[in-house]
Amino acid sequence: MLQPIVWRYAFLVRYSMILVALATVATVARAEQSSSVAGTADQALLDAREARMKWWREARFGMFVHWGLYSIPAGQWDDRKWTRGGVEWIQLKAGVSADEYAQRLVPQFKPSPDFARQWAEVAKAAGCKYVVFTNKHHDGFALHDSDTTTFDAKDVTGRDLHQEIVQAIRQAGLKVGVYHSLWDWHHPDAYAGSGAVNVRGTSMKGREPKRYVAYLHRQVEELVSNYGPFDVLWFDYSSRTYQGKSWQADELLRMIRKHQPQVIVNNRLYRSAEAGWGDDWAKKRQTLDPRYGDFTTPEQHIPEGASPDVDWETCMTMNTTWGYSQHDHAWKSTSTLIRNLIDIASKGGNYLLNIGPKADGSVPEESIVRMREIGQWMDWHGESIYGTKASPFAQTPWGRCTQKQLADNTTRIYLHLFDWPQAQKLSVPLGNQVTACRLLGETPRQLDTERDQHGIQIQLSGKAPDTIASVIALDIQGLPETLPADSKP
Numbered sequence: 001m002l003q004p005i006v007w008r009y010a011f012l013v014r015y016s017m018i019l020v021a022l023a024t025v026a027t028v029a030r031a032e033q034s035s036s037v038a039g040t041a042d043q044a045l046l047d048a049r050e051a052r053m054k055w056w057r058e059a060r061f062g063m064f065v066h067w068g069l070y071s072i073p074a075g076q077w078d079d080r081k082w083t084r085g086g087v088e089w090i091q092l093k094a095g096v097s098a099d100e101y102a103q104r105l106v107p108q109f110k111p112s113p114d115f116a117r118q119w120a121e122v123a124k125a126a127g128c129k130y131v132v133f134t135n136k137h138h139d140g141f142a143l144h145d146s147d148t149t150t151f152d153a154k155d156v157t158g159r160d161l162h163q164e165i166v167q168a169i170r171q172a173g174l175k176v177g178v179y180h181s182l183w184d185w186h187h188p189d190a191y192a193g194s195g196a197v198n199v200r201g202t203s204m205k206g207r208e209p210k211r212y213v214a215y216l217h218r219q220v221e222e223l224v225s226n227y228g229p230f231d232v233l234w235f236d237y238s239s240r241t242y243q244g245k246s247w248q249a250d251e252l253l254r255m256i257r258k259h260q261p262q263v264i265v266n267n268r269l270y271r272s273a274e275a276g277w278g279d280d281w282a283k284k285r286q287t288l289d290p291r292y293g294d295f296t297t298p299e300q301h302i303p304e305g306a307s308p309d310v311d312w313e314t315c316m317t318m319n320t321t322w323g324y325s326q327h328d329h330a331w332k333s334t335s336t337l338i339r340n341l342i343d344i345a346s347k348g349g350n351y352l353l354n355i356g357p358k359a360d361g362s363v364p365e366e367s368i369v370r371m372r373e374i375g376q377w378m379d380w381h382g383e384s385i386y387g388t389k390a391s392p393f394a395q396t397p398w399g400r401c402t403q404k405q406l407a408d409n410t411t412r413i414y415l416h417l418f419d420w421p422q423a424q425k426l427s428v429p430l431g432n433q434v435t436a437c438r439l440l441g442e443t444p445r446q447l448d449t450e451r452d453q454h455g456i457q458i459q460l461s462g463k464a465p466d467t468i469a470s471v472i473a474l475d476i477q478g479l480p481e482t483l484p485a486d487s488k489p
């Protein structure tokens with residue numbers, strides 16, 4: 001009993017120091033945000049969270065990587081093929097037992113040397129600021145060198161793939177995120193509710209969930225102890241009936257924070273309203289009590305009612321599967337992906353865009369092309385995404401908007417034009433004085449502005465410089481003062 005109290009004390013002392021440093025730089029908005037949840041968690045905890053979220057809030061764009069044993073069948077088991085949906089679930093989809101799955105796939109798992117460098121290059125070229133990779137997915141195969149099992153990459157390949165991946169990502173100057181599955185279709189005592197056939201069949205009969213939870217905690221402890229500091233821990237996932245307590249999540253989080261106070265943790269150890277899972281999640285204003293995680297995780301969609309004081313990250317596939325499939329050709333266009341990124345930034349969230357490398361670790365050509373094209377757009381327009389905040393407007397029929405507070409009491413408003421106005425005029429319903437206005441691009445162009453009763457009128461000319469999204473940077477004095485023309489639709 002003594003340990004948690006001692007730990008808590010050390011925690012408070014450490015974070016009261018951070019609090020002092022933060023007090024000088026905290027913005028009014030953030031202070032308000034903290035006070036709105038102050039009743040639910042202690043202040044030191046909230047302040048520590050503000051500190052660790054800083055880079056993440058500025059990053060806005062990350063790359064997800066789903067890669068493991070499931071990348072080998074690539075959406076096909078014997079003659080059964082899957083053209084849609086997550087084929088990292090192939091063990092369950094094909095109804096294969098854990099033993100058969102392992103026996104068939106382990107001997108074929110032969111990642112090429114240096115594959116992780118390509119991942120890092122692809123992420124970097126796209127303009128991502130962080131990479132989250134699947135250390136262990138639901139099939140239970142771990143990429144890190146684990147003392148808890150032989151079902152891991154080191155035992156199978158002689159290589160610590162976790163280490164290789166982390167090193168490659170760090171070398172590229174990117175932040176590192178680790179996905180770790182709570183479900184485990186291999187461990188004989190793990191939760192069986194998902195329906196996968198493991199060595200003990202599909203029911204909970206004969207299982208000792210406590211043994212699995214101890215195993216899960218030990219594996220996570222290895223991750224947070226053996227590979228140096230990293231940046232995001234991405235758990236997956238909980239159901240309403242199996243969550244939080246079922247994983248001894250409070251204890252798990254305490255252990256994680258003890259080793260890695262800076263690591264940002266998602267909300268999937270829990271599945272409750274407090275942890276950001278509402279009934280009508282997409283529409284309802286979310287809440288997130290920071291005791292349950294640092295950010296929420298909308299999957300495959302962009303929430304409409306994103307709350308300004310909740311950190312969130314939409315994760316999304318480029319086709320319809322997370323793990324590589326040779327049969328899924330439903331690739332989203334680069335235009336859709338870029339506009340998703342803009343849409344998410346305009347609502348104050350992050351975009352975690354997935355790639356599913358092939359069995360040898362190589363990135364599919366379709367993903368490389370799209371990531372490169374996103375990077376080309378980011379080269380000229382990245383400043384309208386990184387470090388920005390949600391749009392001040394209720395509606396932007398011509399596209400989307402982000403904003404950034406600059407020094408000297410200026411706000412830079414970024415107007416992302418999906419549709420170039422035929423009238424060559426853009427009306428921006430703001431009452432502020434304009435200090436500068438330019439079109440971003442290889443050769444930035446100054447734009448003339450006028451004021452009238454509807455707000456600021458920006459004079460345009462010619463064709464859209466970018467067919468996906470042209471961006472205007474409009475500098476105004478003070479914080480944005482929106483005019484009645486910007487009423488809710």
Ligand code: GLC
Nearest residue numbers: 086088089236237299315322
């Ligand atoms: C779901 C799926 C999983 C995927 C994840 C990404 O939880 O189970 O296959 O890894 O979503 O968010």
